[in-house]
Amino acid sequence: MTIRTTVAVIGGGLMGSWTAFFLRRRGIAVMLIEKGAVGAQSSGVNFGNIRLQGRHKNQYKLALRSHALWEQAETMVGEGCEFEQTGHLYIAFGPKQDEQLRIIVDEAQAACVDSQLLGPNEVRARFPWLSPTVTSASWSARDATANPRLATPAVARAARALGAVTMENTKIAALEPHATGFRLRTDDGVVIDCDWVVNVAGAWGADIAAMLGEPVPLFAAGPPQFVTEPLPRFILPSVQAVDDSVILRQVARGNVVFAGYPRGPSDPVSNRAHVQPEKTLAGLRNMVRAVPALASAHIIRVWSGIEGYLPDMLPIIGPSATTPRVLHAFGFCGHGFQLGPGVGAVLAELIADGATPTPIDAFAITRFRDAQVTASSKLAAEFDPALVGRA
Amino acid sequence: MNVVIVGAGPAGIAAAGVLASHGVRPVLVDEADTPGGQVWCRFRDERAVDTLMRGEASHYRRIHASFDTLRDRIDYRPGTLAWAVSDRTLHVAANGRADAQPFERLLLATGAADRTLPIPGWTTPGVFTLGGAQALLKGQGCAIGRLVVFLGASPLLYVAALQYALAGVAVAAVLDTTPFHRKLHALPRLASDATTLRRGVLTMAALRSRGVPIRHGVCLRRVLGDGRVTGISFEADGREQVIACDAVAMGFGLKPETQLAELAGAAFRFDTASRQFLPAADGRCSDSVYAAGDGCAIGGADAAEASGALAAYAVLADSGAAVPERERAALRRRVARLRRFQRGLADAFRWPAHWIAAMPDDTVLCRCDCVTVGEMRRAVRLELGPREVNRGKAITRVGMGRCEGRFCGLAVAELIAAECRVPLEDVGRLRAQAPVKPLSLAMVGEA
Numbered sequence: 001m002t003i004r005t006t007v008a009v010i011g012g013g014l015m016g017s018w019t020a021f022f023l024r025r026r027g028i029a030v031m032l033i034e035k036g037a038v039g040a041q042s043s044g045v046n047f048g049n050i051r052l053q054g055r056h057k058n059q060y061k062l063a064l065r066s067h068a069l070w071e072q073a074e075t076m077v078g079e080g081c082e083f084e085q086t087g088h089l090y091i092a093f094g095p096k097q098d099e100q101l102r103i104i105v106d107e108a109q110a111a112c113v114d115s116q117l118l119g120p121n122e123v124r125a126r127f128p129w130l131s132p133t134v135t136s137a138s139w140s141a142r143d144a145t146a147n148p149r150l151a152t153p154a155v156a157r158a159a160r161a162l163g164a165v166t167m168e169n170t171k172i173a174a175l176e177p178h179a180t181g182f183r184l185r186t187d188d189g190v191v192i193d194c195d196w197v198v199n200v201a202g203a204w205g206a207d208i209a210a211m212l213g214e215p216v217p218l219f220a221a222g223p224p225q226f227v228t229e230p231l232p233r234f235i236l237p238s239v240q241a242v243d244d245s246v247i248l249r250q251v252a253r254g255n256v257v258f259a260g261y262p263r264g265p266s267d268p269v270s271n272r273a274h275v276q277p278e279k280t281l282a283g284l285r286n287m288v289r290a291v292p293a294l295a296s297a298h299i300i301r302v303w304s305g306i307e308g309y310l311p312d313m314l315p316i317i318g319p320s321a322t323t324p325r326v327l328h329a330f331g332f333c334g335h336g337f338q339l340g341p342g343v344g345a346v347l348a349e350l351i352a353d354g355a356t357p358t359p360i361d362a363f364a365i366t367r368f369r370d371a372q373v374t375a376s377s378k379l380a381a382e383f384d385p386a387l388v389g390r391a
Numbered sequence: 392m393n394v395v396i397v398g399a400g401p402a403g404i405a406a407a408g409v410l411a412s413h414g415v416r417p418v419l420v421d422e423a424d425t426p427g428g429q430v431w432c433r434f435r436d437e438r439a440v441d442t443l444m445r446g447e448a449s450h451y452r453r454i455h456a457s458f459d460t461l462r463d464r465i466d467y468r469p470g471t472l473a474w475a476v477s478d479r480t481l482h483v484a485a486n487g488r489a490d491a492q493p494f495e496r497l498l499l500a501t502g503a504a505d506r507t508l509p510i511p512g513w514t515t516p517g518v519f520t521l522g523g524a525q526a527l528l529k530g531q532g533c534a535i536g537r538l539v540v541f542l543g544a545s546p547l548l549y550v551a552a553l554q555y556a557l558a559g560v561a562v563a564a565v566l567d568t569t570p571f572h573r574k575l576h577a578l579p580r581l582a583s584d585a586t587t588l589r590r591g592v593l594t595m596a597a598l599r600s601r602g603v604p605i606r607h608g609v610c611l612r613r614v615l616g617d618g619r620v621t622g623i624s625f626e627a628d629g630r631e632q633v634i635a636c637d638a639v640a641m642g643f644g645l646k647p648e649t650q651l652a653e654l655a656g657a658a659f660r661f662d663t664a665s666r667q668f669l670p671a672a673d674g675r676c677s678d679s680v681y682a683a684g685d686g687c688a689i690g691g692a693d694a695a696e697a698s699g700a701l702a703a704y705a706v707l708a709d710s711g712a713a714v715p716e717r718e719r720a721a722l723r724r725r726v727a728r729l730r731r732f733q734r735g736l737a738d739a740f741r742w743p744a745h746w747i748a749a750m751p752d753d754t755v756l757c758r759c760d761c762v763t764v765g766e767m768r769r770a771v772r773l774e775l776g777p778r779e780v781n782r783g784k785a786i787t788r789v790g791m792g793r794c795e796g797r798f799c800g801l802a803v804a805e806l807i808a809a810e811c812r813v814p815l816e817d818v819g820r821l822r823a824q825a826p827v828k829p830l831s832l833a834m835v836g837e838a
Contacts, residue, residue: 037782038775044785149785153775160774168775229793229829277475277482277825281489284832298829300793 001190005031005165007351008184008194010172010208011201013043014148014337015329017155018344019198021077024162026352031192032156032164033184035171036271039152041202042305043337047225047247047259048148049238050338051088053108053115053140056314058362059339060111065358066342070144073151073341077158081151086249087237088143089127091134091290097242098136104242105138115140129234131290145238145249148337155340175211177323196351197326200343203268203308205316205330209365212323216368217311218331221387222266222304223247223259224279228297230254239290244382246286256294258287261382263334266306273304309333309383310368313376317343317363319350327351328365392710395420395481395494397473397651400428401692402684402699403500404458409703411464413712418466418492420473420483422828425530426458427451428502429522430692435532443529443554446590475825476655479679482825489834496679496706499652500699501686503645506742507798508543511613511751513641514758517620521642525551534560536638540623542566542611543642544740549594551640552603562603563636566625568643569740570608580735583728587691604634610746614639643742645689646801650823652687655680661816664737665689666744667801668820673698673726674705681706689737694729697722747802748809756806757799759792764806771810778811779819780804793829796821 007023009016012034023030032038050070055063074080092101101117108115118137123130127137160166171187175197184192199208206218235250247259260283266273280302288295308331310316315333320326327350329343336343342358349356367373379388392415396403399421410417425433431454434440441448471485481492505520507513519527519535521543527533528551538561541552548565556562581588598605606627615622615633622635644665652670653659656677659668670676673687683702684695701722704714752765770776770786777783780790780803789803790796796803800821808815 037777037779040782040785153773153786157774166775227791228832274477275825277477277480277491280475280825280830284834288832295833297832298793299826299832300829301791301795302824302826 003031003190003192005029005192005194007031007196007198008033008182008192009198009200011199011205011330012038012152012156012166012168013041013200013202014039014152014155014340015200015343016198017152017159018341019200019347020159020164021155021162022344022348023351024159024164026348028348028352030159030164031194032159032166033170033172033186033192034166034168035204037168038156038166039149042222042307043152043202043340044149045225045303045305046148046307046334046337047223047257048145048249048337049088049240049247050083050144050146051238051240051335052113052143052338053088053138054090054104055335057107057111058359060108060113062342062346062358062360063338064111064113065345066339067142069341069345070146070338073155077154079150079154079157081154082147082252083144084146084252085142085144087139087141089237089239090138090242091123091130091239092136092242093133094135100242101136101138108140113140114142127237129291129293130239131292134290139237143238147251172208175208177212181325195325198347199326199328200330202330203266203306205308205328209320209328212320212326214320214322214365216316216331216365218308219387220266220268220306221263221309221383222273222307223261223263223334224275224283224302224304225257225259226275226280226283226299226302227258228256228294229300231256231297234293235291241286241290244378246290248287248290256297258283260286263383263387264304265384265387266304268306271306273306275302275304307332307334311375311379312373313378315339315363316365317346317360318365321366321369393493393495394418394498394706395492395496396498396500397481398428398500398502398684398686399423399426399458399467399469400500400502400684400695401431401454402502402686402695402702403428403498404454404461405696405699406498406500406683406703407465408457408461409700410706411461413707415707416465417498418468420468420471420481420492422470422472424470426467426469427454429526431455432526432530434529439532439558442557472828472830473651474827474830476651484830484834487831487833489830494679496681496710497655498681498683498702498706499655499686500684500695500702501648501651503647503685503689504797506643506646506801507641508643508742508746509750509754509756509764509799509802510611511754512616513614514755515614515616515620516618517616517637518614518639518641521545521547521551521640524640525554528554528558534558535640536620536636537561538563538636539638539640540564540566540634540636541640541642542568542623544568544742545642545644546591546736546740547642549591549598551642553594553598556598556601556603562598564604564606564634565598566609566611566623567605567607567740568609568611568743573741574739577735577739580731581739583735584732587732644737644740645685647686647689648797649686650797650827652676652680652682653823654825654827657682659820664734666742666805666815674702675709688730690726690730690733694726694733697725697729701726744805747805756802757789757792759794760788762787762789767803767806768810771807777807778813780807780821781819783807784821790821795824795827
């Protein structure tokens with residue numbers, strides 16, 4: 001069977017679903033191809049932070065654009081995904097982290113994000129459930145959260161309603177560029193002829209890039225995550241230690257969701273990301289350190305995800321350096337959920353208009369070809385040493 | 392040799408006994424505070440043993456006596472939850488502390504839990520699982536109500552109903568969802584264990600002689616009551632009927648507790664007779680990990696004892712110790728015969744899986760998160776909806792609560808398979824994740 005389309009989007013995660021959605025709004029034929037189920041990988045199992053403050057300074061324009069789209073996402077797709085403007089709170093323990101936090105606030109304010117620095121007394125007054133050992137915090141009211149399990153399928157359904165074709169349980173076996181476009185072969189023998197390829201395959205994005213002769217130093221990892229039984233709601237904002245040892249939020253139905261570093265290994269081949277029990281115990285300690293009242297709670301479930309990471313902790317977004325009419329957007333290093341709709345809009349513009357007003361040069365794939373990429377300091381601090389050795 | 396056994400029921404105690412008699416001092420971890428597992432759970436008041444256990448009283452005493460003589464030769468750790476397995480380490484929590492217990496070989500004798508079937512009203516206070524009703528009576532000396540209906544598809548309905556009657560509780564009825572002719576049909580296989588068969592028939596007769604109504608082939612409609620059980624409505628002999636009661640004990644057979652085996656890397660196969668995934672083999676189930684008893688295949692307490700001893704011999708043989716081959720062969724024959732009997736029972740008391748497909752939309756499917764049958768149906772019918780149980784969990788929250796799908800999982804699979812019109816094995820099983828039971832944050836101590 002041969003199918004003809006204009007754009008083949010490889011990867012039915014949040015990025016791919018939004019890309020398909022915005023392409024259909026421009027009337028461009030698109031096929032969304034997913035090796036498993038739509039939104040089932042890290043798009044569906046991430047923490048659910050739609051965090052605006054604390055982005056890399058080159059990422060604020062894209063993040064602000066994406067945030068505005070998130071704020072109308074439920075209306076645009078016609079389904080709820082528990083989007084809630086909870087606000088986001090970075091917390092610091094001690095002078096060194098106070099200083100890190102000051103830099104975050106300065107950079108956010110320079111990018112027109114309303115992030116406010118709170119001293120210890122103000123933290124105590126506004127968030128009395130936080131540990132008294134918290135020395136400062138930064139508050140960004142516009143930040144939000146959503147339920148990742150629900151968001152991507154909702155966007156993919158909306159793209160379908162606009163005319164996108166979706167194929168689940170379909171792997172790309174071969175990608176053959178030719179003079180006027182591409183021929184894709186799926187593992188079940190379907191041939192797809194298209195003009196454009198969009199590689200939004202997450203932790204598997206490097207495999208697709210390799211088919212085009214573009215190796216990138218991507219590695220898979222996942223943070224240990226867990227959730228408590230439902231408790232009366234007393235935590236409204238999303239809370240994140242500035243050293244990322246604790247990221248927690250309480251959902252409307254009462255469960256407290258936790259993620260925290262160091263990230264552990266996950267296996268994109270077997271498709272599994274087991275949480276080591278020691279990580280769960282360390283996470284529990286860190287959570288109680290930040291919110292002592294949680295010491296009496298029970299955790300009921302743990303999970304992780306298969307996320308794609310790059311050594312400078314920045315994603316790859318933009319055109320392929322080897323092959324015209326290929327766009328990449330993968331390796332979001334654990335902070336892609338907030339960027340999803342913005343990236344989808346940008347990729348659709350690159351195809352429909354040939355350009356985008358949103359600056360994305362800092363994320364070009366060429367950075368791995370042209371220069372020695374400096375590894376982020378987060379690499380040593382936030383990952384199991386064995387993982388970083390591999391990177 | 393460092394062997395850790397999880398579970399101090401018939402299989403775990405038998406395994407510990409074999410190991411101890413071969414000079415190995417195993418660590419025996421058990422969640423309960425007293426040994427015996429569910430079936431031989433220690434009575435709060437030993438005077439009730441003869442009254443309630445009747446013909447089984449001597450067996451009960453033998454098990455506990457053998458445990459008492461064993462106690463000094465094993466490292467027994469009651470009140471200890473085994474919540475995860477990884478890298479030859481069993482993660483446990485006890486007395487408010489989390490701890491790591493390394494092992495060279497791990498023997499899982501985790502037993503079984505009640506299989507439940509969601510019917511309208513089954514989450515009304517006053518509804519208990521059959522095993523819960525028995526555990527309360529034996530372990531705590533209290534009844535689940537003053538006027539109790541026993542319902543479901545299980546031979547244990549009769550056993551538990553008689554125990555309640557003997558304890559002086561009024562039994563309103565035994566409502567058996569399987570027709571009587573199914574039991575006759577299963578008789579040839581049930582004859583493989585004539586003693587147990589005879590005991591079963593006598594149990595039914597004893598209930599009848601006490602005037603307890605027994606109904607076969609009933610179709611359950613709804614547990615009645617607003618905030619508290621007041622009765623049960625059902626259909627039998629072609630008409631709707633109501634029986635008043637203030638408590639319901641519900642049992643649809645058993646479901647092996649396989650979470651630790653899965654975390655330890657056991658392979659699973661689909662068992663068509665019991666319509667669930669089970670560890671592919673008992674004995675050795677993965678590298679250095681062994682499973683025994685009802686935790687890998689439902690066989691009852693006697694089969695569990697034999698299977699526990701067999702698994703212990705497998706541990707010894709794999710460690711290079713000499714083991715009595717003739718005794719092993721006899722144990723294998725015994726386990727096979729007793730499990731054949733259990734398969735006969737599964738046929739005689741077949742779980743009415745087809746009911747789930749027809750359950751009204753407002754029936755609660757997942758009681759932890761109050762997800763209804765209708766919510767799952769709507770999710771499956773949506774475009775890009777779930778076709779597999781773990782996806783069904785991600786979209787609807789079934790199996791995400793305190794029980795992690797231990798109680799709703801089998802019903803969820805039946806519902807998704809029915810909605811998708813695919814064979815049950817195609818929708819898979821809920822993957823186990825640690826902690827296998829809720830773990831207190833206070834366990835981890837100070838940072």
